[in-house]
Amino acid sequence: MTPAKWVRIWNERLPDVPLHLVAVSAAEACGVLRDGGADAGFVRLPVDGPDLSAIPLYTETTVVVVPKDHLVTAADEVSAEELADEIVLHPLDDTLDWEHRPGRPAIERPATTADAVELVAAGVGVLVVPQSLARLHHRRDLTYRPVVDAPASRVALSWPQEATTDLVEDFIGIVRGRTVNSSRGRRPAATAAESKSKGQDAGGARRMPAAGKPARKPAGKSPRGASGGGQGGKGGRRGKPRRRS
Numbered sequence: 602m603t604p605a606k607w608v609r610i611w612n613e614r615l616p617d618v619p620l621h622l623v624a625v626s627a628a629e630a631c632g633v634l635r636d637g638g639a640d641a642g643f644v645r646l647p648v649d650g651p652d653l654s655a656i657p658l659y660t661e662t663t664v665v666v667v668p669k670d671h672l673v674t675a676a677d678e679v680s681a682e683e684l685a686d687e688i689v690l691h692p693l694d695d696t697l698d699w700e701h702r703p704g705r706p707a708i709e710r711p712a713t714t715a716d717a718v719e720l721v722a723a724g725v726g727v728l729v730v731p732q733s734l735a736r737l738h739h740r741r742d743l744t745y746r747p748v749v750d751a752p753a754s755r756v757a758l759s760w761p762q763e764a765t766t767d768l769v770e771d772f773i774g775i776v777r778g779r780t781v782n783s784s785r786g787r788r789p790a791a792t793a794a795e796s797k798s799k800g801q802d803a804g805g806a807r808r809m810p811a812a813g814k815p816a817r818k819p820a821g822k823s824p825r826g827a828s829g830g831g832q833g834g835k836g837g838r839r840g841k842p843r844r845r846s
Contacts, residue, residue: 604643610775618768626713627696634761641760641769645696645731648759655759656773661731663697663751666721669744673727678747688726690717696731697752703729714738 604622611620625633630644634653648655665684667673673683681703689704692711707726711717717728718738731754735745758776760769 607772607775611772614775614781615768615771620772626694628694631759634759640764640766641758641772644757644759646755646757648757652762653759654762654765655757656777657755657757658776659756661733661754661756663729663748663753664732664735664745665748666718666728666730666735666738666743666745668721668724669742671727673746674744676746678749681748681750684727684729684748690720690726690728692717692728696734696754697729699752703748703751718743 608620608622611618623633623639625639625642627645630642631648631650631653633639634642634644643658644655646655646657665673665679673679676683684703685705687704688707689702690707690711691702692714694713704727707720711720714728714730714734715738718740720726721728722740722742729748729751732745732747758773
């Protein structure tokens with residue numbers, strides 16, 4: 602399921618409490634949550650502090666983005682070793698945790714994933730990213746293939762631990778697939794530190810496809826939604842929606 606579908610379910614269940622998505626970059630996501638720009642967000646793991654609660658959701662496939670006429674497209678999937686002779690672009694906002702990056706480095710690192718995609722289209726090199734970012738920056742002249750032995754990118758729903766309101770719990774329930782008639786079973790999610798001590802995944806920042814956020818307001822007030830750039834986003838409105846009369 603995608604953030605857009607979760608927002609649709611929210612709007613069906615709580616039509617008087619608007620929920621909006623705000624697109625942000627993966628690097629900005631945790632800061633947005635801490636600053637109150639969003640009440641919850643889809644982020645890439647790991648989060649960088651115990652003040653953010655997190656629920657791991659899924660692991661993304663890592664892909665290589667190439668021109669449509671590239672030799673890589675002859676295969677259904679590739680290994681990092683098969684990229685050894687390629688210039689592999691490494692943008693400054695890269696979300697993958699590499700021990701040894703494949704291929705040959707470019708002379709300069711692109712500032713953003715979007716810049717790197719433009720360079721791929723220009724034939725400068727190839728780009729290895731989570732699949733959601735390849736989809737976000739889709740171009741007709743580019744395609745992608747899974748990289749079987751590349752680091753994976755994990756996505757989580759995260760929110761400030763001290764701002765676990767009823768509305769945040771409602772959104773958590775939707776993301777976890779609870780039906781409208783099911784018990785909320787509201788329990789505080791493990792913090793990043795607690796998750797790590799238990800050997801579980803901690804939450805992380807995802808500018809992943811988008812990050813949804815219910816409001817950090819007492820129950821009965823309108824929530825604000827935030828969208829993380831899952832997946833890397835382009836930015837969005839942040840407002841305080843009013844409850845409809």
